Ligand code: GLY
């Protein structure tokens with residue numbers, strides 16, 4: 001049986017031949033990183049490397065030739081090191097385990113890699129991704145060039161492997177979609193757990209802190225086999241929700257406030273990314289509910305705009321219309337000052353309350369790779385002055401969505417105190433974020449095991 005990883009290596013080799021006249025591709029995994037003194041950060045493999053190997057050990061390199069031949073360099077078996085750090089696959093077992101054609105100890109890297117570059121047209125590697133890699137490739141090319149007098153030819157061009165791999169990774173295959181569904185389900189249950197804990201602790205008169213809810217998230221992630229959070233969890237009580245990159249800290253979670261949690265686990269290399277905003281005590285107040293319903297309606301509009309054939313920007317534009325209308329309806333913007341809905345959109349008058357975009361690609365990386373501009377359409381549209389800054393901006397036709405692309409849908413509203421804004425809304429920050437797989441006719445929301453409706457959130461927090 002050919003593994004998905006072998007299929008991806010073959011597909012990459014075919015693209016190297018088709019789009020770039022062949023050559024050889026070099027893909028290192030991520031380095032181990034020191035945290036402090038002799039403690040390392042938890043090890044996380046490189047996403048490109050994992051996509052092509054399924055291999056999670058550090059100190060490994062993959063080399064793929066355009067004819068499909070693959071070579072893996074990995075840590076050698078070493079009884080002493082394995083006693084301390086754990087079992088290594090080793091180069092002897094790698095071909096059978098990973099389906100690569102050849103494998104070497106990583107100790108042979110500098111001796112063997114220049115040989116793999118001999119008589120190749122191009123050398124491919126991920127540009128601007130691994131510190132020092134360009135210099136390393138140059139050093140290997142120098143070794144190849146030293147043998148030119150013996151009749152060897154040296155690659156004459158370097159090409160960015162990301163251009164091929166990013167396009168491959170943008171459309172998730174069945175295995176990836178399945179893993180992402182499982183990751184999203186675990187994260188959704190973690191959100192439910194945090195909501196219920198908040199209400200239960202407050203009902204019991206306990207001192208609830210943001211870190212208590214983060215602990216519930218981490219417990220649920222790990223309990224279901226997730227290796228790590230996909231990014232640093234945001235647990236923001238009350239006004240902290242208006243700080244977009246806030247992280248769970250020590251702030252008390254108070255009766256009557258909203259809590260915004262943006263947290264998702266990574267499972268088997270794939271991220272999930274969910275945000276829910278809920279009343280700490282389980283019951284929305286009037287102004288909280290009013291603003292929440294606007295964000296929720298905006299999210300529904302973005303969901304409806306997500307389907308194959310639509311553009312990446314369509315969910316954002318759909319959300320902006322609903323958010324802007326809601327800001328006018330609730331008096332955070334006024335017709336007298338800001339004009340009609342179209343004026344609000346044209347002048348970006350919503351920007352003080354909604355300053356981020358509605359979507360990003362999601363995959364192995366939480367902000368996954370893949371161009372947001374439709375290939376071939378860059379620089380085809382005229383430049384326009386940005387209404388907020390006056391800077392001329394080139395309109396970039398956004399990506400056409402295809403089945404299997406995965407993106408987040410995450411509208412929000414963040415209200416800072418201001419004389420222009422009814423005081424009842426001050427310090428409220430709301431975001432609702434789900435993960436969507438694009439299908440032929442719409443999208444599949446894979447993170448809805450945690451509800452978004454007011455009544456459903458209130459019901460589960462009573463439970
Ligand atoms: N959690 C990061 C984001 O929502 O983009």
Ligand code: MN
Nearest residue numbers: 273408410433
């Ligand atoms: Mn997100």
Ligand code: MN
Nearest residue numbers: 262273274433
């Ligand atoms: Mn998020």
